[in-house]
Amino acid sequence: MSHAVTEAELAATIDHAILKPEFTRSDVDGHLASAAEWGVFSVCVRPSDIAYAVEYLADTDVVVGTVIGFPHGTTSTAGKVAEVRQAIADGVTELDMVVNIGWLRSGFDDEVVADIRAVVDAADGHLVKVILETSLLDDEQIARGSRLTDAGGAAFVKTSTGFAGGGATAAHVRLMRENVGEGVQVKASGGVRSLADALEMLDAGATRLGTSASATILGALRAGGSGDSVDTASY
Amino acid sequence: MSHAVTEAELAATIDHAILKPEFTRSDVDGHLASAAEWGVFSVCVRPSDIAYAVEYLADTDVVVGTVIGFPHGTTSTAGKVAEVRQAIADGVTELDMVVNIGWLRSGFDDEVVADIRAVVDAADGHLVKVILETSLLDDEQIARGSRLTDAGGAAFVKTSTGFAGGGATAAHVRLMRENVGEGVQVKASGGVRSLADALEMLDAGATRLGTSASATILGALRAGGSGDSVDTASY
Numbered sequence: 001m002s003h004a005v006t007e008a009e010l011a012a013t014i015d016h017a018i019l020k021p022e023f024t025r026s027d028v029d030g031h032l033a034s035a036a037e038w039g040v041f042s043v044c045v046r047p048s049d050i051a052y053a054v055e056y057l058a059d060t061d062v063v064v065g066t067v068i069g070f071p072h073g074t075t076s077t078a079g080k081v082a083e084v085r086q087a088i089a090d091g092v093t094e095l096d097m098v099v100n101i102g103w104l105r106s107g108f109d110d111e112v113v114a115d116i117r118a119v120v121d122a123a124d125g126h127l128v129k130v131i132l133e134t135s136l137l138d139d140e141q142i143a144r145g146s147r148l149t150d151a152g153g154a155a156f157v158k159t160s161t162g163f164a165g166g167g168a169t170a171a172h173v174r175l176m177r178e179n180v181g182e183g184v185q186v187k188a189s190g191g192v193r194s195l196a197d198a199l200e201m202l203d204a205g206a207t208r209l210g211t212s213a214s215a216t217i218l219g220a221l222r223a224g225g226s227g228d229s230v231d232t233a234s235y
Numbered sequence: 236m237s238h239a240v241t242e243a244e245l246a247a248t249i250d251h252a253i254l255k256p257e258f259t260r261s262d263v264d265g266h267l268a269s270a271a272e273w274g275v276f277s278v279c280v281r282p283s284d285i286a287y288a289v290e291y292l293a294d295t296d297v298v299v300g301t302v303i304g305f306p307h308g309t310t311s312t313a314g315k316v317a318e319v320r321q322a323i324a325d326g327v328t329e330l331d332m333v334v335n336i337g338w339l340r341s342g343f344d345d346e347v348v349a350d351i352r353a354v355v356d357a358a359d360g361h362l363v364k365v366i367l368e369t370s371l372l373d374d375e376q377i378a379r380g381s382r383l384t385d386a387g388g389a390a391f392v393k394t395s396t397g398f399a400g401g402g403a404t405a406a407h408v409r410l411m412r413e414n415v416g417e418g419v420q421v422k423a424s425g426g427v428r429s430l431a432d433a434l435e436m437l438d439a440g441a442t443r444l445g446t447s448a449s450a451t452i453l454g455a456l457r458a459g460g461s462g463d464s465v466d467t468a469s470y
Contacts (some may be wrong), residue, residue: 021307021399022371024341046309048335070307072256074281075318076325082317083310090311100283106259136257163398164256 007221010198013207014040015065015094016214017162017189018049028052031212036060038218044096044210047087054091065094068119071161073098073133077115084122095119096129096158096187096210101136104145112145116152129156129187129208132176135166142172146179155183156208160190167191170204177205195220242456245433248442249275250300250329251449252397252424253284263287266447271295273453279331279445282322289326300329303354306396308333308368312353319357330354331364331393331422331445336371339380347380351387364391364422364443367411370401377407381414390418391443395425402426405439412440430455 016038018031028049035043036057044065045053053064068083069075075083084095097119103111120128130149134142149157157176159168167190176186188201189210198209198217211217251270253263263284270278271292279300280288288299303318304310310318319330332354338346355363365384369377384392392411394403402425411421423436424445433444433452446452 019307021309021336021368022340023337025337025343026341028337046307046337047311047314048309048337050311070310072254072281072305074256074283075305076282076285076321078321079282079314079318083314086311086313101256102258102260102263102281102283105257106261108260133256 005199005202005221007218008039010221011039011214011218012041013198013202013209014214014217015042015044015096015187015189015208015210016040017210017212018043018045018053019067019070019162021046025052029056032056034215035062038214040214040218041208042094044094047083047090050087050090050092063093064091065096066092067161068095068097069100070096070098070131071133071163073101073131077118080115080119081122084119088124088126092126094127094129095123096131098131098133098161099145099149101133104132104141104148105137109144109148112148113152116149116154120153127156128154129158130154131158131161131189133161133164134159134168134172135164135190139175142175143179146176150180150184156185156187158187158189158210160210162190162210168201168206170200173201173204173206192217195224240434240437240456242453243274245456246274246449246453247276248433248437248444249449249452250277250279250331250422250424250443250445251275252445252447253278253280253288254302254305254397256281260287264291267291269450270297273449275449275453276443277329279329282318282325285322285325285327298328299326300331301327302396303330303332304335305331305333305366306368306398308336308366312350315350315354316357319354323359323361327361329362329364330358331366333366333368333396334380334384336368339367339376339383340372344379344383347383348387351384351389355388362391363389364393365389366393366396366424368396368399369394369403369407370399370425374410377410378414381411385415385419391420391422393422393424393443393445395445397425397445403436403441405435408436408439408441427452430459
């Protein structure tokens with residue numbers, strides 16, 4: 001059941017998160033340089049950093065994503081849509097929106113789907129991920145939130161913002177995987193800080209990882225693998 | 236130097252915060268009822284709760300405020316402006332925006348002022364407060380952020396979101412007070428949970444308090460004061 005994951009394969013799953021509100025331009029530069037050095041799939045930056053990141057990474061294969069309604073998700077739908085349009089104008093490739101957590105927990109399913117659908121429509125073909133913030137939800141809410149994400153037309157359901165405590169668990173990734181159709185992927189984020197964490201999430205069914213520890217994770221793979229790979233259970 | 240603060244005077248300083256992303260409709264109802272019962276100045280609700288709160292409080296004197304670019308402040312200016320417009324359409328009275336914390340810490344003063352100015356302009360006469368998030372700033376940044384808030388045309392500078400750790404301190408309130416003109420007020424928020432906290436902030440120069448503990452604070456005043464007031468140092 002196991003086969004090797006190469007460094008390139010693992011790097012291709014990583015959205016490198018650069019999201020802390022206190023980050024200065026210098027902090028952002030350091031993370032962008034690291035993302036370029038390790039060849040991750042993308043960086044996920046604050047909305048006000050998109051244009052800068054796109055220019056910084058122009059000569060690399062690393063694309064730029066951002067967050068919408070982040071991190072609470074209780075922004076008005078109109079606000080989220082406007083954020084999406086500005087992000088696209090600034091050159092973003094992917095959009096990680098936060099579900100309206102209060103609506104999800106209140107059972108306002110139609111409102112949740114409409115909010116997601118409005119973002120997907122505004123995204124105009126750009127890939128949309130929906131963050132549920134699993135640490136604030138019980139299993140029923142996570143399962144239902146995953147189904148509503150699918151119903152809203154998003155490409156991914158995602159575990160966590162990284163700002164509400166907790167983070168991705170293998171059990172939650174499996175639960176999300178079981179509650180979306182084959183066309184929807186799962187992104188594990190929040191607390192993914194080691195190679196072991198990363199491989200556990202992929203093994204549970206995630207196909208994308210959100211982390212700020214790309215250098216640690218990929219460095220461990222490079223240092224510890226046979227050649228440039230390590231065996232995992234099933235990835 | 237001391238005189239009494241009455242319950243009505245203290246209540247008139249309170250923006251009752253109802254902002255946790257995990258709050259259900261039922262949680263919101265409980266807070267709205269408490270705000271109405273105690274006769275605070277306003278509730279500060281999540282953007283997606285504005286219309287509901289306005290209707291709920293229609294027969295009271297409590298007005299409804301909201302938060303913009305909350306709680307990280309690194310939303311695009313276009314996103315903040317769209318949030319403001321939707322909030323006004325939904326019936327909001329006051330707007331508490333978060334400064335772009337990364338820009339402030341990076342010394343991008345012109346960008347900080349332009350972001351504030353865009354929100355003030357979109358607010359079209361509605362009162363705007365600027366949250367600096369003092370726990371993520373040093374004293375120079377707090378002082379400069381206060382001056383930039385004044386330059387941007389906002390009515391208040393405010394300490395904290397309540398979601399970044401830390402919270403209002405008397406020293407920070409004084410520092411903010413010293414760095415804005417007479418036309419700009421100071422709002423203390425984050426960690427204001429007791430009557431003693433509230434009075435300390437007012438004594439330091441705050442004229443508005445953000446708190447979820449209105450019942451505790453006003454209840455203590457009612458229970459402990461001579462009649463309905465207590466002596467404070469200088470409020």
